[in-house]
Amino acid sequence: MSDFLSPAAVSEARTALERIRTNMRLTIKGKDDVIQHVLTCLVAGGHLLIEDLPGLGKTTLAYSLAKSMDGDFSRVQFTSDLLPGDVTGVAIYDDSVRGFVFRPGPVFANVVLADEINRATPKTQSALLEVMDRARVTVDGETHAVGSPFMVFATQNPVDYEGTFPLPESQMDRFLMRIHMGYPQPADELEILRAARGSYDDIRLNRVVSREEILQLQTLAAQVFVEESVLDYLLRIVAATRTETEFKAGISVRGGLGLKAAAQSRALILGRDFVLPEDVVALVLPVLGHRLALGRQSSDALEERRAVTAILKRILATLPIPT
Amino acid sequence: MVRKRPQLKTDELRLIKWLLGSLLAVIPAWSVCQLAIDAQLWVATIFLTAPLVIIWPSIPARIPQVVHRFTFPAVAAYFLFDFYTHRQPFPTLVRVELLLIFLRLIAYRRKRDDFQLIVLGLLLVIASGVYAGSPLFVVQILLFAVCALGVLLLSTIVDSTEADADNESDAVRSSPAVATRSVPLWASSVNWPRLLLRTCTVLDWRISLLGCLLFGGLLGASCLLFLAIPRFEVGSNFLLDSIISKKTRTGFSDTVTFGDVTDIQEDDSIAMTVDVSDPSLLPGVPYWRMVVLDEYSENGFRASAELNRQLSESAHDQVQSAQGWLRSASEHDGVWSVFFEPGVSRHLPLGGAFGQIVFSRPVSFSLNRPMRMISLKSEPSELIGYRIYNHQMSAVLGDPAFAAREERGGHGPGFMRMKADEASERILRGMVRAATGEASLTAEEFARRVCDWLWAGHSYSLQSILPPGSGDPLIRWLQSDTPGHCEYFAGSFALLANAAGHPVRIITGFKGGDWNAFSNSLIVRHTHAHAWCEIWNGRDAWIRVDPTPGTAAAVGEPDMATNAADIAGRVVDDSWRGRLDGLRVFWFRRVISFDEQSQGEVATGTLRRIDRGVTWLGRMSLDGVDRIKGWLLQPWSTRRLVIHGLLLVAATLALWLVSAARRSWAWRTLFSWRTHRGGDPVRKEAGRWLQRIRSAPPSVRDHSQVRSAREQLERLRFGPRSARVNASGAFSNARRSMAAAKRAARR
Secondary structure, X not given: OOOOOOHHHHHHHHHHHHHHHHHHHOOOOOOHHHHHHHHHHHHHOOOEEEEOOOOOOXXXXXXXXXXXXXXXXXXXXXXXXXXXXXXHEEEEEEOOOOEEEEEEOOOOOOEEEEEOHHHOOHHHHHHHHHHHHHOEEEEOOEEEEOOOOOEEEEEEOOOOOOOOOOOOHHHHOOOOEEEOOOOOOHHHHHHHHHOOOOOHHHOOOOOXXXXXXXXXXXXXXXXXXXXXXXXXXXXXXXXXXXXXXXXXXXXXXXXXXXXXXXXXXXHHHOOOOEOOHHHHHHHHHHHHHHHOOEOOOOOOHHHHHHHHHHHXXXXXXXXXXXX | OOXXXXXXXXXXXXXXXXXXXXXXXXXXXXXXXXXXXXXXXXXXXXXXXXXXXXXXXXXXXXXXXXHHHOXXXXXXXXXXXXXXXXXXXXXXXXXXXXXXXXXXXXXXXXXXXXXXXXXXXXXXXXXXXHXXXXXXXXXXXXHHHHHHHHHHHHHHHHHHOHHHHHHHXXXXXOOHHHHXXXXXXXXXXXXXXXXXXXHHHHOOHHHHHHHHHHHHHHHHHHHHHHHHOOOOOOOOOOOOOOOXXXXXXXXXXXXXXOOHHHHHHOXXXXXXXXXXXXXXXXXXXXXXXXXXXXXXXXXXXXXXXXXXXXXXXXEEEEEEEEEOOOOOOOHHHOEEEEEEOOOOEOEEOEOEEOOEEEXXXXXXXXXXXXXXXXXXXXXXXXXXXXXXXXXXXXXXXXXXXXXXXXXXXXXXXXXXXXXXXXXXXXXXXXXXXXXXXXXXXXXXXXXXXXXXXXXXXXXXXXXXXOOOOOOOHHHHHHHOOOOEOHHHHHHHHHHHHHHOOOOEEEEEEXXXXXXXXXXXXXXXXXXXXXXXXXXXXXXXXXXXXXXXXXXXOOEOOOOHHHHHHHHHOOOEEOOHHHHXXXXXXXXXHHHHOOOHHHHHHHHHHHHHHHHHHHHHHHHHHHHHHHHHHXXXXXXXXXXXXXXXXXXXXXXXXXXXXXXXXXXXXXHHHHOHHHHHHHOOHHHHHHHHHHHHHXXXXXXXXXXXXXXXXXXXXXXXXXXXXXXXXXXXXXXXXXXXXXXXXXXXXXX
């Protein structure tokens, strides 16, 4: 394999991703940046945490992506009584074969929507996170691979924290990015209102790429070139979070790798075979924001997120961008 | 990697410019302090205002508009009033300049105002430096140069930024009156400690090195200019003649009233500096004659009208050298270089007879050969340097003319004649009898006995006062046991010698001096001011008599033992003050006295050194070739071959190790800055172009051609090297695109 991507491969990748983007725009109105992040996460092979209020189109987003790449979609509503087996699947006794047969859970899909993940107990959350990390499920000593490509959309309500089990930092680290949907613009919302549509099951979207193509895109993204100075810049950002006294702990190595992968992915989406410092800057908040917590006690989660964002912006402003 | 350093914001740059501009106002005011010009009011005002406007840059906005509106007529009126009152053009100009500087200090300065401030300040600093002749000039002009360069540089940077253009419209582009109406953003919230920290963060070794190089270049260029430019004289300029630098408390003049010399002694500043080519020529206690006084009145002593007439008869106008009383001398007889401070006296200090005197510039002076005096036409307004050849510092001054006159029984000037009343004469004769025992004595013996008699009755004290009463004050003092100082002792001796019929005269000048260990020169201060006498020996010469107590050899030359003791006991100044004095002497020697002759010496010395260097290099090269030849021609035994072979292997191994180490992680870590900063030249160039595009205005930046060029440049800068496009083509394209975009933006 050559050390750089051929222009044709990059061009094809861009076209494919553009197709997905266009397809998703049919259902997700006025949220190009969100779609961009979703594609970034997908191509980087990561999982996405969406923190926002209910009813803003999170499920539609995940569903649209699944449909665009002809992937299986499943949705799990996390509740406090949800068991790990309910997510991963269980082995049940099948009389016909006189043995235990594995009954796959909802994670056996290409796109899994873990709705309100923080409502489940830590045990159930851990079960999902293990799948996210390894893309496989082990039940009764038997390992079962989940869908490929595999991407989890987990959602959290940032306001209603009553009766929840907040994800610890170590588990937040498994998500490549955290994004916010936000309310649509009035014009976009009007368009949404005009469209006669019921639930997400009613969404009819054509497949625009195959799952194999997505896997190829993921392979290509890993080959996107990152120049030394950009790597150094990325490293300095990570190092700065570790020396920042306001944070409880700095960014992990996984976080740094995630930022690099996301930047590569973004570069590919934008039709480049190399990463620009701008790619890194654009992804610092979504990739690193959820991995950091303040050392001091803050009044609520929203306040903490705002403070973390402000500190990250300050770090970015302080560090010189490679020119 | 080409790192983008953190940069100061435009407002911060403006603040630094403001600080430097305020300092630019302070330095000229400081330099004016060295001149004897009555400008204390403006100097003090600037000194007080500068810190205030630095700490609170919002102050100019609080000054009423009317002040700025009536600035020009007020300055013009002030100039006319000042000139009409003082009738001195230069001091008036200085004061008006200070006023203008002050006005610029209290207003927000545009670029034009900065230029004016620099020009006004530079004029004052140079004028003060030239006239004061002080080494402080170096410090002042260097500080001024640094501040001025900083202001100009910052002004250029600030003006060239986009933000500046926006801010200009707010506060600076308009007239000063408008500019001061509101507080500009940069002046509204000032945090100097934070700015200092920010500046320290921004400064890195490259900027510091560049600054040092620029400053060094400026200094080097100034030194070269100083060495090379033709020497010219500005001292005779009619406009500047009336200006003199700081005066001493009093000066030696033709009239000395009681207390004048002690007044001078209270001033600790330097009166003159003496360089002697052969320090062994310097006596243990040198006496520097300046003024001969041959008349006495109840208030003190003065030079007679006849003596002054003699001086005016032998006047020389704008002459640089004159022959003395001895044979024309050469450097083998010793060269005495005297740097005489301005404001001390118009009479130049001399140790005795000399062969030739050469001034550093043409001067108008009078040479009184019988009195051994040289007097300038007027008190020098600047430091005056002169070299004395074949200088004989002696206590015995031959005077054939006086001897001839004495033989003829005639009377002339040059010795004291006291018109005392009969009662005073009687008292004095009685004292002479008491001192000498009515013996017929030679002048020398007479002087010794009178000195002993005086010392027996009076001790030395600077804080002495004449006893109250009527009659001649010195006779009252002689009749008392009150302590006295040199004027009383010298005056009393002169009266007694005069009463005894010995021709005598009083001399004022300097006695002794401090030996500066750093400059190897004699520093004579005003505290060394002294008065003594010269008595006619009855034959052919005047003998020095120092009747002040504490003098080892009161009459004539000291013997060798006394002289050696005086030399050993000479005060050697190795204190910090001595170091500063040494610097001052260096300044006089190498800068103030740097004339055409010195230029020639420097040029000759430089050529000689170059010649020596070339010769040395040639010799070393030839020696090297000879050595290599000898090494090759030595017999190549097995042992020698093995040793050299091993050395060769060791050198190769060392090179290989270094090469391997360069690839290692440790090497890269240790020297990562080199790889970063050295880097790929294509990436560096592409980075520069990208930076230019980023800093271009949006109309240029977003131009389609520029966007396309930017993509190519980004590929060159951040893309894989193996997929690199034609770099030079990309750079040319970027240049063309930028030009096209700028043209389009202008349209």
